[in-house]
Amino acid sequence: MPLAPDRKRQLTTAALVAPAGLWLFVFLVLPFMAMVVFAFGERAPEGGYQAAFTFAQFANLPSRAAAFWNTLMIAPIGAFLCLIVAYPVAYYLAIKSNPKYRLVLVSLVVVPFWTSLLVRTYAWMYILGSRGIPNLLGMIGIEDVRLLNTPGAVLLGIVYGYLPLMIMPIYVSLEKLDRRLLEASADLGAKPVSTFFGVTLPLSLPGVMTGVALVTILLLGEYLIPQLLGGGKVFFIGNALVDLFLQSRNWPFGSAIAVTLVVVVVIVLSVAMRIAWKVSGSRQVDLV
Amino acid sequence: MTAASANDIEFRSVTKRYGSVTAVTDINLTVPKGAFVALLGPSGCGKTTCLRMIGGFEQPSEGTVLIDGREMNGVPPYRRAVNMVFQHYALFPHFDVEQNVAYGLKQARPKLASSEISARARQALEMVRLGGFEKRRIHEMSGGQQQRVALARAIVNKPSVLLLDEPLAALDKKLRTAMQIELQTLQRELGITFVLVTHDQEEALSMSDMVCVMNAGRIVQMAKPQDVYDKPADLFVADFVGKTNRIMATVEADGATLRLSNGTALPAGSGLKPGVATVALRPEAIELARQAGRDGGVLAGTVTHRIFLGSTAEYQISVDGLGDFLVTADRRSVQESDLVEPGERVVLTFDPGKVHVFPA
Ligand SMILES: Nc1ncnc2c1ncn2[C@@H]1O[C@H](COP(=O)(O)OP(=O)(O)OP(=O)(O)O)[C@@H](O)[C@H]1O
Ligand SMILES: [Mg+2]
Numbered sequence: 001m002p003l004a005p006d007r008k009r010q011l012t013t014a015a016l017v018a019p020a021g022l023w024l025f026v027f028l029v030l031p032f033m034a035m036v037v038f039a040f041g042e043r044a045p046e047g048g049y050q051a052a053f054t055f056a057q058f059a060n061l062p063s064r065a066a067a068f069w070n071t072l073m074i075a076p077i078g079a080f081l082c083l084i085v086a087y088p089v090a091y092y093l094a095i096k097s098n099p100k101y102r103l104v105l106v107s108l109v110v111v112p113f114w115t116s117l118l119v120r121t122y123a124w125m126y127i128l129g130s131r132g133i134p135n136l137l138g139m140i141g142i143e144d145v146r147l148l149n150t151p152g153a154v155l156l157g158i159v160y161g162y163l164p165l166m167i168m169p170i171y172v173s174l175e176k177l178d179r180r181l182l183e184a185s186a187d188l189g190a191k192p193v194s195t196f197f198g199v200t201l202p203l204s205l206p207g208v209m210t211g212v213a214l215v216t217i218l219l220l221g222e223y224l225i226p227q228l229l230g231g232g233k234v235f236f237i238g239n240a241l242v243d244l245f246l247q248s249r250n251w252p253f254g255s256a257i258a259v260t261l262v263v264v265v266v267i268v269l270s271v272a273m274r275i276a277w278k279v280s281g282s283r284q285v286d287l288v
Numbered sequence: 289m290t291a292a293s294a295n296d297i298e299f300r301s302v303t304k305r306y307g308s309v310t311a312v313t314d315i316n317l318t319v320p321k322g323a324f325v326a327l328l329g330p331s332g333c334g335k336t337t338c339l340r341m342i343g344g345f346e347q348p349s350e351g352t353v354l355i356d357g358r359e360m361n362g363v364p365p366y367r368r369a370v371n372m373v374f375q376h377y378a379l380f381p382h383f384d385v386e387q388n389v390a391y392g393l394k395q396a397r398p399k400l401a402s403s404e405i406s407a408r409a410r411q412a413l414e415m416v417r418l419g420g421f422e423k424r425r426i427h428e429m430s431g432g433q434q435q436r437v438a439l440a441r442a443i444v445n446k447p448s449v450l451l452l453d454e455p456l457a458a459l460d461k462k463l464r465t466a467m468q469i470e471l472q473t474l475q476r477e478l479g480i481t482f483v484l485v486t487h488d489q490e491e492a493l494s495m496s497d498m499v500c501v502m503n504a505g506r507i508v509q510m511a512k513p514q515d516v517y518d519k520p521a522d523l524f525v526a527d528f529v530g531k532t533n534r535i536m537a538t539v540e541a542d543g544a545t546l547r548l549s550n551g552t553a554l555p556a557g558s559g560l561k562p563g564v565a566t567v568a569l570r571p572e573a574i575e576l577a578r579q580a581g582r583d584g585g586v587l588a589g590t591v592t593h594r595i596f597l598g599s600t601a602e603y604q605i606s607v608d609g610l611g612d613f614l615v616t617a618d619r620r621s622v623q624e625s626d627l628v629e630p631g632e633r634v635v636l637t638f639d640p641g642k643v644h645v646f647p648a
Binding site: 181 | 366381441442445
């Protein structure tokens with residue numbers, strides 16, 4: 001018996017979504033639910049989890065305020081710095097570079113991904129550490145410069161590590177920008193700067209928003225860069241979690257922090273998205 | 289500034305190359321103020337390139353483009369008093385209709401008052417009969433409406449020259465005809481120069497007061513529409529503009545007699561270069577008659593095909609010794625008022641003065 005068309009479409013949708021849905025359920029939803037349960041529990045005397053129902057873990061959150069503060073400050077700032085550096089690069093690649101070499105140049109952007117971020121961040125550790133730049137500065141008489149284990153070092157590492165992730169979406173949105181719109185703008189008397197702010201930038205906002213959201217979200221869970229370049233001084237929630245789960249084995253408190261972070265992120269993102277939609281939602285129209 | 293020129297646009301030996309491709313070669317062109325000029329030619333002949341050099345989007349490789357008597361080499365588009373209607377309109381998708389039209393006004397320095405910007409944008413929209421559509425999004429407009437938004441946007445800055453790159457190509461036939469009339473009216477109202485690029489010969493002939501026929505990067509003829517049609521400069525123009533019958537022929541030594549390849553001799557003006565030539569004859573310059581009722585016809589043949597078009601009919605006729613001819617006959621001109629049927633024998637007569645002879 002043939003299926004009704006919309007019944008058939010539902011089945012197709014289900015078939016397409018099922019593998020990813022199952023994956024997410026098993027490896028995201030279930031663990032998250034476990035975490036929520038843990039967060040209301042107690043630390044077993046020998047470490048780990050012991051069943052209970054208490055808000056004690058959440059009451060204890062202020063003791064990790066610094067980690068929250070660092071994460072929620074440095075992640076957006078880092079994403080913003082990334083944007084500042086990435087936009088001109090993406091603009092050059094998409095609009096100004098010679099189309100003949102464009103593909104080569106674009107692939108250069110992702111070349112750093114060929115080596116692991118761990119190795120590259122270690123390199124920065126050396127460059128910023130006492131035998132690196134401070135040593136060179138010492139030779140010309142500038143003593144006692146501290147670079148490593150500062151928020152600056154963490155931000156540098158962030159911009160360095162996440163730049164390609166910011167460049168790519170912006171590049172894509174600029175690349176598909178209709179060049180005739182730029183010509184039309186010039187034709188109507190707009191100087192290059194006005195064309196940029198009147199046409200290019202607004203039409204690349206979807207790429208900018210994607211890049212900023214992507215980098216910010218990934219940064220909220222960052223562990224490696226603050227660990228290596230921030231030392232014990234600048235630590236993120238990620239570092240606090242590693243500490244709690246692996247060192248002090250306080251699973252319930254770790255879970256409470258993780259759950260809180262997720263909630264905070266969801267709230268911040270949905271507010272940010274709402275605002276971004278208001279500003280530019282009307283701008284996201286198809287370029288017929 | 290130099291004294292105002294009588295010509296809005298002038299090309300002086302302009303050549304444009306893209307790498308190894310030569311798009312236009314040695315173009316000389318003058319467009320008088322207030323003219324409606326059509327650049328007509330087949331695809332790839334360099335029409336858009338010419339227009340883009342006027343707009344300032346391309347720079348000539350050689351030669352000079354002048355606007356209002358001033359050399360424009362190196363002057364960017366935003367410093368030129370010309371505006372363009374782009375082939376696919378290039379409307380800003382992130383603005384509504386009024387914002388699109390107001391865009392040019394917002395670039396003025398010193399800045400215009402926002403009340404004036406809005407008033408002038410609305411006035412331009414009225415001119416293209418789009419009053420009431422101000423707040424519509426671009427993608428909510430039909431093709432024809434988008435076309436008119438593009439037009440309003442281009443005229444709002446009161447340019448001295450309006451450039452139009454195949455502005456009607458994307459519209460259906462009926463809308464196109466309506467827009468042709470609107471464009472002509474608009475040009476008269478504004479009193480500014482229009483340069484229209486088209487590969488539609490009917491459009492060029494019906495709208496412009498000067499047609500510039502291009503082929504393979506060169507201008508082959510620049511003349512009034514009726515002259516382009518009646519006195520084509522060469523075989524290419526004769527073929528491209530309107531329909532034409534080609535006949536192989538020889539000009540006899542006296543320079544005044546034409547011998548068609550089937551042996552028929554015709555008087556053909558004078559001063560022609562003796563030798564092989566191609567003769568072009570418009571389908572409507574030929575009169576058709578049933579052989580029975582007439583003699584003295586120049587050519588004889590058999591009707592092979594008929595297309596009835598209402599007041600006229602098109603016949604394909606296999607002419608003895610010369611091959612297929614196309615003849616457009618007014619119904620009145622065919623004797624006995626009836627349509628001639630395929631298979632009938634007919635004679636073809638024409639005024640030898642309407643024959644165009646092109647040396648091979
Ligand atoms: N940017 C470019 N790079 C290289 N060649 C080009 C470029 N633009 C145009 N050309 C070439 O120049 C020639 C003229 O192009 P142009 O666009 O002026 O033609 P056109 O008469 O407008 O044709 P159409 O009616 O198809 O629009 C063509 O052979 C084209 O391939
Ligand atoms: Mg073209």
